[in-house]
Amino acid sequence: MTLLAVRDLRKSYGALAVTDGLSLDVAEGELHAIIGPNGAGKTTLIAQLSGQLAPDSGSVTFDGTDITRTDMASRVRAGLARSFQITTLMPAMTALENVALAVQGRSGSSFRFWRPVAAEAALNDQAMTCLAQVGLADRADRPAAAMSHGEKRQLELAVALACRPRLLLLDEPLAGTGPQEAERLVALLEALKGQVTMVLIEHDMAAVFALADRISVLVYGQIVASGGPEEIRQDPAVRAAYLGEEAC
Amino acid sequence: MMRSTLSVFALCAAALPGLAAADPVKVGLLLTLSGPPAVLGEHARDGALLALKKLDGKLGGEAAEFLVTDAEGKPDIAAQKARRLVESDGADVVIGPIFSNIMAAIAGPVTEGGAFLLSPNAGPSVFAGEGCNPDIFVVSYQNDQPDQVMGEYASGAGYGSVVLIAPNYQAGMDHLGGFKRTYDGDITAELMTQLGQLDYSAELAQIAAYQPDAVYAFLPGGMGVNFVKQYQQAGLSGIPMMSSFTTDETTLPAMQDAALGMLSSGSWSPDLDVPGNAEFVDDFIAEYGRVPASYAAYAYDAVMLLDTAIAAAGTEDRDALREALRTVDFPSLRGKFSFGANQFPVQDFYLTEVVQRADGAYATSAKELVTADYVDAYADACTAE
């Protein structure tokens, strides 16, 4: 069953078409990787899928509902969460607080002025679960600003998971990590497969081909090929346009 | 504060054992001494200090101490400082303020604290009529009077049409209202400008288009300087300009030639032919390097009044001192001086004109007497006591 359907999406800045009639289907449960050379429009695509950026035309349908003009917050509540390539965590808050804030966003009103939020066991328990899921349980009380880069990437994931998404948009989760950190994160994503549908944008080809159920190749704002890892690896057009220069 | 209280005790103990009245008479000078209108307060302060110097630092023969305080032009701060003067520093009399809004804010704290308030400038109508207060003496004039005098003059001079101009706020309305009360010609237009307005070219164009017989302006401080300079530059010098609180010794140094011949009214001017006035003006110039404005003269008068009254009644008996302040005859720079029932002055008003003095400085000069023994319009409503 298709969870996310993108039809003829277009976005341009002046004469430059960053998204140029893009169509894409993401099936429920799969890990769908999007690869492409720098400047292909991957981050712009994520921004439009998450609602950060409004497309000029086209449509985005999530679970049968048209969300093209829906704002970011509503999409999150509908189950469409994202992680960021450049960390946007709350630096002054602890890891636990960062995650608990995301839990709070989907559980009950935030117009509560009296009861200390730090004492809300329900929020903290769920936040701890998410932290444990990404292997940060022992870092709960550390301020985000004081964490290592790899830990920040993990926390980034934990925050996204705390939104209980049905579809997770991952914008280069491995960017800037060392080999060991990358390995741990890949294992983490592997473990998440099946629990949550994922759209993964990533430059690390080894990780992409290890993880993805399906891969779409984005070049100049258009999907030029889509298929299983083997299919993509063999596709002559893809090899010529993209892989030829970079991976193999 | 602790120190000041102790020093008072020390003074009491040291001076003439047995005579409790030996501590100095304390007079608070509560004037706006900061911000753009500071110059008005400075004139009043200097006038008062000059008077004290002339009296060898004594009031009615008793040692006196002046506590100079900045009202900052902010009513809340002025009220606070008034309380400090009266409650903490033990002032018996407060001389001040310059502005009417400050007067409304400090009148309560001063009089309820048991001190007398002597105003060297502000004379708002609230304290002239029903709201008159036996502990408040206005030594200057009632606010509306200069405008009414100008209205009378304009009628008498045969100006058939006048354009009025004032900033768009309460005092502006009040002053124009004063003029309209006594002027019987046509009001061609009332131009309301903005508080602190810089550029008057639009209003000047209106005036040029209307071609009235005369213009009447109430534009105090920097607004007046801007207007007067631009008035001359716009080539309107042919239309007589009358004003109140616009062309006086505080603004003339900045207007200079542009203001020559402009008319206003007042109960005092530096060249008023009254015993002691010339000496006061010369002393003031020698001491402070500028020609005194009315604020200085009225503050000087306030101190002289206080001196004479204390000499007559002492400071121990408040009621006696109040009565002395009301009735005593003191050497005023305005010649004859007396209080009406509301404790506002009954005095002569003159038409004044801007002239250049022999020493090159610019000043107002009394040209002709317009109204003698002028009583303000509110005095009848005062039923104090």
Next chain:
Amino acid sequence: MSAAPKAAIALLILLALVPPAAAAIGDPFLTVIATRMAVFAIAALSLDLILGYGALVSFGHAAYLGLGAYAVAVCARHGITDLFLQMGAAALAAALFAAVSGAVSLRTRGIYFIMITLAFGQMAYFFFVSLSAYGGDDGTALAARSTLFGRAWLENDTAFFYMVLACLALAYGGLDRLVHARFGRVLTGTRESELRMRAIGYRPFRYRLAAYVLSGMICAVAGVLLANQTEYVSPAYMAWTRSGELIVMLLLGGVGTLAGAMAGALVTVGLEELLAGWSEHWRLCFGLILLAVVLWSPAGLTGLLRRLLAGGRR
């Protein structure tokens, strides 16, 4: 208990000791100064909620001080003299003004927000300048202080001071709960990263607006008390320089800590009082002190204190 609430409680206790101390040394005026300190501490606390926790630099906050003050004058004119009713009216008026101006202002960011709040502050200022019924530019004197349950208890300066102190304690206590509650965490989140907040399902605008309205209401209560203290109401309360002074208090004390906001107000009012008594040109000294604080102690007095304490421990 962590350091911040301790410091705040110490400040409150210190203030509470002023009237007996003033009586002991025979200078009742100290109580008047302490009252002013407490009033401005409430205003500074209210500004800290949006500026310190929400990173919303309002340059028109004095408008709420003025709105509160005028609420007293308007109520008194219509025969409502009860302090709590007046506070209610002030809070309501402030909430309305804040809701409208906030809805427009909060669409902008950074420098534009600073300037548009300034614009709304100026609009309020000029509105009251042209309000002839209440003296316009001159303002108007109040016949008497507000009453409590029909009694004129507040005419007594000491009683009035403790009333103000109680309001300050309430404002501090309430805001301390608030910033640690769900709402406070969300507000802090919008300060740290607006994009992240949207990405985890929040719409920052509504929380910012709520904080903005609440802050205006608290500041209006401070205005009610200010009008009562001086027994005078004037547009000068909402001049833009007054808004600047509120920011100065906050920065002097340390932004984003409630105790810092209170300390900043106390120090600013105290310093003004002290310097003004010392020299006519006290603004020069005050400016130099401010400059020194910005250049050498960016986190204000609390930052300085923290550094000194840390240095001592080392």
Next chain:
Amino acid sequence: MANLFLLQLLNGAQFGILLFLVAAGLTLVFGIMDFINLAHGVLYMLGAYLMAMFALETGSFWLGLLLALATTLVVGLVLEWLVFRRLYDRPHLDQVLATFALMLILSEGVKILWGSAPLNVAMPELLSGSIPLAGPLRYPVYRIAIIVAGLATAAGLWWLIARTRAGMLLRAGASNRPMVAALGTDISRLFLLVFALGAMLAGFAGALVSPVLSVDPGMGDSILILTFVVIVIGGVGSVKGAFAGALLVGIVDTVGRIFGPIWLKLVMDPAAATQAGRVLAPMLVYLLMAAVLSWRPNGLFGRPS
């Protein structure tokens, strides 16, 4: 009536250009270096006071102007060196506080040096007098000089920013300092010069208006807010915007004040119109600003953030 309306439009534009003169220096510092300088108003005041002093000392308007410009330039250099360079990387709030402090220090300093009474600056012979327009209406020559000076300043600034290497580096440096520094340019020296230039422009405006306006300790305050309004309406960082904003504010303020009550009388009864006019006139420019910002949150010509 139509003649008068056109003349008032011209008066409004002229006031706008006067505002632009003051705003020009602020646009440089505030718009391009992203630095909030509340002390700009006092620098403007300082220019006027120096002008008053030097014109009196030398007996010449032009010599006085030259000396006033040179002195404000030096003051700008000194201030940058002592204070401002420590604040570039600080949050806006710190800049507000520091320059608020400078405002207190400088205006008190001016009062100590020159007293609080307003000063006079004589108009140069060459530029005094007025030229006749239609009927009894005349236009002062000095106003024309101000318009010319304003337009020249606008053109000069535009040229500096859009056409010179310094301007290019400045624009690049404001958005990415390390990058420009890496190119081997001494960015801090560039900022020093720009800041001094901004101070000098403020001083220039002050000196230029001194024969028409009152030179007093309050002159900086009253114009500072208006210039901020101008820049914010135009859009921070745009000289074009500042120019458009200044004209808009000048025209709206002047025309609104003069014709507002007349137009209001067309739709309501005279007493109410007078009252409404009184309340609305001083708020006009602020209403304009709120309206512009709610329509375009980054000003007319501002870049989206």
